[in-house]
Amino acid sequence: xxxxxxxxxxxxxxxxxxxxxxxxxxxxxxxxxxxxxxxxxxxxxxxxxxxxxxxxxxxxxxxxxxxxxxxxxxxxxxxxxxxxxxxxxxxxxxxxxxxxxxxxxxxxxxxxxxxxxxxxxxxxxxxxxxxxxxxxxxxxxxxxxxxxxxxxxxxxxxxxxxxxxxxxxxxxxxxxxxxxxxxxxxxxxxxxxxxxxxxxxxxxxxxxxxxxxxxxxxxxxxxxxxxxxxxxxxxxxxxxxxxxxxxxxxxxxxxxxxxxxxxxxxxxxxxxxxxxxxxxxxxxxxxxxxx
Numbered sequence: 001x002x003x004x005x006x007x008x009x010x011x012x013x014x015x016x017x018x019x020x021x022x023x024x025x026x027x028x029x030x031x032x033x034x035x036x037x038x039x040x041x042x043x044x045x046x047x048x049x050x051x052x053x054x055x056x057x058x059x060x061x062x063x064x065x066x067x068x069x070x071x072x073x074x075x076x077x078x079x080x081x082x083x084x085x086x087x088x089x090x091x092x093x094x095x096x097x098x099x100x101x102x103x104x105x106x107x108x109x110x111x112x113x114x115x116x117x118x119x120x121x122x123x124x125x126x127x128x129x130x131x132x133x134x135x136x137x138x139x140x141x142x143x144x145x146x147x148x149x150x151x152x153x154x155x156x157x158x159x160x161x162x163x164x165x166x167x168x169x170x171x172x173x174x175x176x177x178x179x180x181x182x183x184x185x186x187x188x189x190x191x192x193x194x195x196x197x198x199x200x201x202x203x204x205x206x207x208x209x210x211x212x213x214x215x216x217x218x219x220x221x222x223x224x225x226x227x228x229x230x231x232x233x234x235x236x237x238x239x240x241x242x243x244x245x246x247x248x249x250x251x252x253x254x255x256x257x258x259x260x261x262x263x264x265x266x267x268x269x270x271x272x273x274x275x276x277x278x279x280x281x282x283x284x285x286x287x288x289x290x291x
Contacts, residue, residue, distance in 0.1 A: 151242025
């Protein structure tokens with residue numbers, strides 16, 4: 001077993017939330033006393049993103065300790081699986097595989113994170129998940145590969161997502177164009193592009209119809225994605241694939257954010273106008289009512 005690390009985590013919760021697997025830290029309050037006077041692993045809530053249907057987009061939420069208590073004995077390593085469940089949806093779980101070594105006296109000690117499910121890593125924005133739809137799991141595999149520095153794997157997964165969902169992406173762009181008042185001629189171009197099997201030809205058909213609100217630094221986001229994907233894996237090193245994979249993810253994320261923002265703004269504007277008109281109508285009706 002690895003020697004206890006000298007670095008100190010502020011709390012066990014902080015360690016679980018922010019530390020990747022294969023890391024050992026000392027924790028000042030590793031243990032607490034249960035109602036029977038036994039020393040157990042601290043069971044305080046932790047805060048994590050939750051991607052369940054009812055929680056997506058709400059940021060970090062409280063997760064409660066829901067597994068059996070982990071009993072600790074000073075000077076002895078304890079191995080256990082610890083489960084936390086989202087307090088909001090009561091469904092999403094996070095499981096950690098831990099090794100804990102309580103000091104011979106007191107409540108401090110060392111803890112090692114052996115692994116966790118779902119995997120450690122940055123949260124994928126809910127808007128990206130919505131955009132890619134059925135390929136959510138493939139995208140998440142790409143994100144995990146990217147987190148672990150596996151460039152060829154990450155690039156391959158992201159390429160599959162873009163190629164599989166190109167029709168869906170173009171359809172979502174068409175919705176944005178329609179919301180922004182694009183002419184019928186432009187909307188027909190999107191309809192033609194959706195039926196095109198070759199990505200490059202689909203991009204060429206709608207290159208002049210893509211709203212400026214969706215252009216990234218003035219560039220067509222679909223062209224950026226296609227150019228990044230077109231060379232194939234054989235021509236690149238793992239390091240180069242990792243760089244390309246990151247760029248593909250960032251462009252896809254920015255495109256999803258921009259599309260969602262435009263649709264949200266229009267939705268909010270319609271709601272605001274409807275409420276204002278309803279209030280005005282109510283005032284008018286009150287003013288003409290007989291006394």
